Amino acid sequence: MTKKMKGFFTLFLILLINVSFAADLFDFEKEYDSLAQVLPFATGTERVDILCEMAYMLAPWEPQQSQPLVDEALSLADELNYQIGIGKAYQIKGDITYFNNDYIKAMDYYNRAVSIFRETDETFMLAKSLGQISTIYLKTGNTEKSWENIPEIIALYEKSQDLDELSTVYYALGYFHNTFSKDAEEAIRVLKKALKLFLQEKMPGRYIGSYSSSLALAYAMNGQADSASIHYYRALNFYNDSIIAERVLKTEIFF
Structure with a gap:
């Protein structure tokens, strides 16, 4: 060289x-605090979405604090038969286990999320889940498999702009x-x-x-x-x- x-x-x-x-970091704290203030008054699918958003924000940094939020979100979404909420919850469970380096369990959660999102019109979250699956393949040395989802991910983001x-x-x-x-x-x-x-x-x-x-x-x-x-x-x-x-x-x- x-x-x-x-x-x-x-x-x-x-x-x-x-x-x-x-x-x-400032934006993160501001947004999280705003959601935390709204959560006590939220019900139904709105509560599921807020819980998922808060859990998603915490997952990389505080997975233990994220867990009860996503558990409540999944339970409520299941009770409401809110499919997108169920998919979001599984995706975040995947994130939590991913950041705990449990790639096998994370892959299972992401695949569950993908299966649910494919039955909805939620293209953004579908692309995110597929992206995480590709990331796991890449991190575990399966480079060839990591490429399989890329064309679909690009197409999904292009479709949703x-x-x-x-x-x-x-x-x-x-x-x-x-x-x-x-x-x-x-x-x-x-x-x-x-x-x-x-x-x-x-x-x-x-x-x-x-x-x-x-x-x-x-x-x-x-x-x-x-x-x-x-x-x-x-x-x-x-x-x-x-x-x-x-x-x-x-x-x-x-x-």
Whole structure:
């Protein structure tokens, strides 16, 4: 690897490590508190939806606190024969077990959710469940199986016009090609799609910065140093952390 390429890889790691999540945490707490205030007065399917949303938000961080919320949601949804609510509850149960690294049980819950969502018009949650199944396959080394759901996931997000989620799928594909298949040209193709959608949806700059840095890595892997430089420094424009800029200057010795 040339010194210039080493510089690109160093800068790529810096950009990924220093993404700011403070605004996301603030939004999370604000939304969760708002739902918690409404929950005591909610009944029927509305209560199921609120319980599911709260459980979904807690699942990655506090799975033990998420569990009683989703248990109540599933019980109530079953009582109401609220199929979408049942599917949501199974999906969140899948999330909880996934974050506890119990992939076998998580896969079972996600497959239950998929079976239910296929009988409804809920395309967004169906795509999310299929995406988690693909993620489990990828994490457990079954790369070939992880690809099977991708075309349907893309089609579902296109149908529902969930463009931010669609861009995330393209970003994940870019990550896959950057990290696993080492197919730089394909990574460039899908990451350009992801970045275009993210800009179109006017997503937060720190995310666009991450997308740009991933695209820069793909260009660097493909030997296109000038394009890589453009996207690395474009990524920097979307970050406000001065530490990043200082560290980037130190990497210039590689260029």
